[in-house]
Amino acid sequence: MRQANQERALAILSPLAALALWQLASNMGLIDQRYVPSPLSIANAGWDLATSGQLVFHIGASLRRLAIGFVLGAVPGILAGIVMGLNRWVRAAVDPLVAALYPIPKLALLPLLMLVFGIGDGSKVVVVAMSVLFLTIINTTAGVVQLDRIYFDVARNYHTPWHKLFLRVILPGALPTIFAGLRISLGVSLVVLVGAEFVASRSGIGYLIWSSWETLMIENMFVGIIVITVLGVLSTFFLQECERLLIPWRRD
Amino acid sequence: MTPPKIRMQGLTKAFGERGKRVVALDDFTLSVADGEFVCLVGPSGCGKTTALRIVAGLETADSGTLEVAPGADRKQPQNAMVFQEHGLFPWMTVVDNVAYGLEMRGVRKRARREQVEPFLEMIGLARFRHHYPRQLSGGMRQRVSLARAFVADPEILLMDEPFAALDAQNTLMLQDELLRIWEGSRKTVLYVTHGIDEALALGDRIVVMTAQPGRVKAIVPVDFPRPRSAAELRGDPKFGALQLSIWRMLEDEVRAARAQAEA
Structure with a gap:
């Protein structure tokens, strides 16, 4: 217990020490502040962005696109994955399509998506959804295929109606693998979203970073980088909490 | 005849x-x-x-x-079948596993819990009703499997x-346990x-x-x-x-x- 506390204290202290060192190096002129501003000046810029309401505006835009795109990709992905996992004919038919479409870097499709879905939120949401879709299909299919045959025998032996088979056997059985896919999807979605916002947006954290660079407001750029990192950590944490609640039998 | x-x-x-x-x-x-x-x-x-x-x-x-x-x-x-090991659903608690047959027949949750209770007592796992299978030993798991089949009250x-996956001592105990439960229903x-x-x-x-x-x-x-x-x-x-x-x-x-x- 004591050792655990010490480890925790160290985990908090070491980043703080790094920040202090960084600040010190900046003050002593060891780091060129034109490229890498000091932590304090970044914090200042962050405060200004926050109080002016810009930060909330950009975070809101990014979160909205991320959330809608994620759900639009994950839900059909899970459903398609379950159907593919259960039926080997569907799997044989759809597998080559997934294999062909999955490796396409989804950002490469952004110009096309903008033609189809416009330059607004639509194209960003769709590009996120597409990155999530294929990963979710692949993982869900694997999760269902890996289900032990004996569960289906038990289900049949007790005359499980099909909706119960889905809700009580297939879905929970595949859930751990589905969540593994969602975790990877989340990381990929953040990358794709920031990329899309760099080039084709007037809002969002990606836009904040890119426009700050264009206007050489390096402090603001760093604020954007930190905010998107925190967003990534928080959304991963959120997903982990969902997993903990939905998959209690894996908990120790 | x-x-x-x-x-x-x-x-x-x-x-x-x-x-x-x-x-x-x-x-x-x-x-x-x-x-x-x-x-x-x-x-x-x-x-x-x-x-x-x-x-x-x-x-x-x-x-x-x-x-x-x-x-x-x-x-x-x-009929109800008792399977070899791994026949329990890992994502269901002991109570839900035992009550699975009843649930599939549309028995309401309250009634299920009531019907399952004596069987949990019988297999000595009442204390573990909210545990998941992986928290149980192999012998306990197969007792749950037995209870699930008996609770369903099938014709055969x-x-x-x-008991194939259990060690010799556990097998002996489970055989006695099975005989005891079976005597109650024949x-x-x-x-x-x-x-x-x-x-x-x-x-x-x-x-x-x-x-x-x-x-x-x-x-x-x-x-x-x-x-x-x-x-x-x-x-x-x-x-x-x-x-x-x-x-x-x-x-x-x-x-x-x-x-x-x-x-």
Whole structure:
């Protein structure tokens, strides 16, 4: 217990020490502040962005696109994955399509998506959804295929109606693998979203970073980088909490 | 005379594509009376599990007829099977696993919990009702499997080597436990095992099967008085004699099965 506390204290202290060192190096002129501003000046810029309401505006835009795109990709992905996992004919038919479409870097499709879905939120949401879709299909299919045959025998032996088979056997059985896919999807979605916002947006954290660079407001750029990192950590944490609640039998 | 609870007549089942066709069961005929505990014994791959799965409705026979609980009212499930290890759903608690059959029949949650309770007491796992299978030992898990089948209150019980994965001491305890639960209902049981001693301890009759393709080689009545104790029976001199005589019948079949496997 004591050792655990010490480890925790160290985990908090070491980043703080790094920040202090960084600040010190900046003050002593060891780091060129034109490229890498000091932590304090970044914090200042962050405060200004926050109080002016810009930060909330950009975070809101990014979160909205991320959330809608994620759900639009994950839900059909899970459903398609379950159907593919259960039926080997569907799997044989759809597998080559997934294999062909999955490796396409989804950002490469952004110009096309903008033609189809416009330059607004639509194209960003769709590009996120597409990155999530294929990963979710692949993982869900694997999760269902890996289900032990004996569960289906038990289900049949007790005359499980099909909706119960889905809700009580297939879905929970595949859930751990589905969540593994969602975790990877989340990381990929953040990358794709920031990329899309760099080039084709007037809002969002990606836009904040890119426009700050264009206007050489390096402090603001760093604020954007930190905010998107925190967003990534928080959304991963959120997903982990969902997993903990939905998959209690894996908990120790 | 009451009709048999299970009547298998000339059941035949083959697996695989043409060319590599394996006949698992060939003209298998057996009747089990109401309340009888019958054990199928045979070498690995002799089709005893196939016979059980056909009775359970998990496989269909290529030919032959099967009759289970003729004239029974259909509100009661026809059969419930106790599977080998891993038959529990890892994502359900003990209570939900035991109540699974009831849930699928549309019994409400409150009523389910009430019906399950005495069985949880009976298997001594009431304290563990909210545990998940992976938090239980192998022996506890198979007790849950037994309870799930008994709670469903089926016409017949089917058991497919339920204790095969347990160590010897746990197996002995679980056999006694099974006998104790079974005494309370005296349901018709068809029990697959490769343990002669297990079959002797549990069964009223032992059906010795031939190596692949599986046929009935001999039927041995076991008339130890009930209620029995699986542990104490083993001290009975008659037990050892029967065990040896059944082994003599089985030995050739096991050799045959081994020759097939090595061919």
